[in-house]
Amino acid sequence: DGGITQSPKYLFRKEGQNVTLSCEQNLNHDAMYWYRQDPGQGLRLIYYSQIVNDFQKGDIAEGYSVSREKKESFPLTVTSAQKNPTAFYLCAVQSRVEGNQPQHFGDGTRLSIL
Amino acid sequence: AQSVAQPEDQVNVAEGNPLTVKCTYSVSGNPYLFWYVQYPNRGLQFLLKYITGDNLVKGSYGFEAEFNKSQTSFHLKKPSALVSDSALYFCAVRLFNTNAGKSTFGDGTTLTVKP
Numbered sequence: 001d002g003g004i005t006q007s008p009k010y011l012f013r014k015e016g017q018n019v020t021l022s023c024e025q026n027l028n029h030d031a032m033y034w035y036r037q038d039p040g041q042g043l044r045l046i047y048y049s050q051i052v053n054d055f056q057k058g059d060i061a062e063g064y065s066v067s068r069e070k071k072e073s074f075p076l077t078v079t080s081a082q083k084n085p086t087a088f089y090l091c092a093v094q095s096r097v098e099g100n101q102p103q104h105f106g107d108g109t110r111l112s113i114l
Numbered sequence: 115a116q117s118v119a120q121p122e123d124q125v126n127v128a129e130g131n132p133l134t135v136k137c138t139y140s141v142s143g144n145p146y147l148f149w150y151v152q153y154p155n156r157g158l159q160f161l162l163k164y165i166t167g168d169n170l171v172k173g174s175y176g177f178e179a180e181f182n183k184s185q186t187s188f189h190l191k192k193p194s195a196l197v198s199d200s201a202l203y204f205c206a207v208r209l210f211n212t213n214a215g216k217s218t219f220g221d222g223t224t225l226t227v228k229p
Contacts, residue, residue, distance in 0.1 A: 004157075006157075031215055033216075035219075040123070040221060040222075041221060042204065042219045042220055042221040042222050043158075043204070043219040045216060048215075048216065050215070058216075090157055090158070092157075092158075094215055096215070099215075100146050100163065100165045102148055102150075102160040102163055103148075103158075103160075103217060104160070105150075105157030105158045105159070106157050107155075107156050107157045108155070108156070108157055110155070
C-alpha cells in the first residue's frame, strides 16, 4: 500500500542478535499493528498500538518488543529470546481503532537466520 | 472470541469460469468482514468489506462476496476468473466497535487460475 514503508525488505539475524524492523506511515492513521506470517498459518498478531506512547501485546508477543514514540513510526525489535524468528513480518495501519475501515499493509520484511 | 475458517487451502479454476473462495466465521456479536489478496512477497491488499445492509458486497477487480448470517459465511466470488487473479486470499473478521479494532485472519486460500 502507498503510504506505508517497511524496511529493510530482507534481513538476516545472527545467533544472539537483536534486530529492528522499521514501519513508517504517512497516512496519519491512529492504529498500527505488527503481524507475523508463516506458510499455511495466516497472520498472527504480535503487537498493536492505538495511540502514541501506548501499545498492547498480541497473541504471540514473546521474544518481541515495540515502541510508539511518534504517530508515524512503530518499530519492531526481534530479540534473541525469539528462538524461531524466520518469517515474513507485516506492518498494518488502520484509521481508527473503532469503526469499519480496513487495514492497510506495508510490503513486509522477510527475516532469516544466518 | 472471534475466529475465521477458510476450509480450502487451494482452489483451482480455469480462466473464464466462475470462482468461489469460502470463508466461515465465529464471533459473539455483529461482525465486520473483510477480504484481502496477497501477491508473492507483497503485503495484503484490501478487496471488499461487509458492514451492514445488502448481503451482496461488490469490491475491487470484479470481486464480490455474499454475507450469510444464518450460515455465518462470507464467500468470495467472481463470475469470470482471470489468470492474473492467481494469488493468496485471506478472509478476516472484526467484532463491531470493540476489541481494540483487532482483526482475526483465516489461514488463507491459494487461488490458481489456469489458462
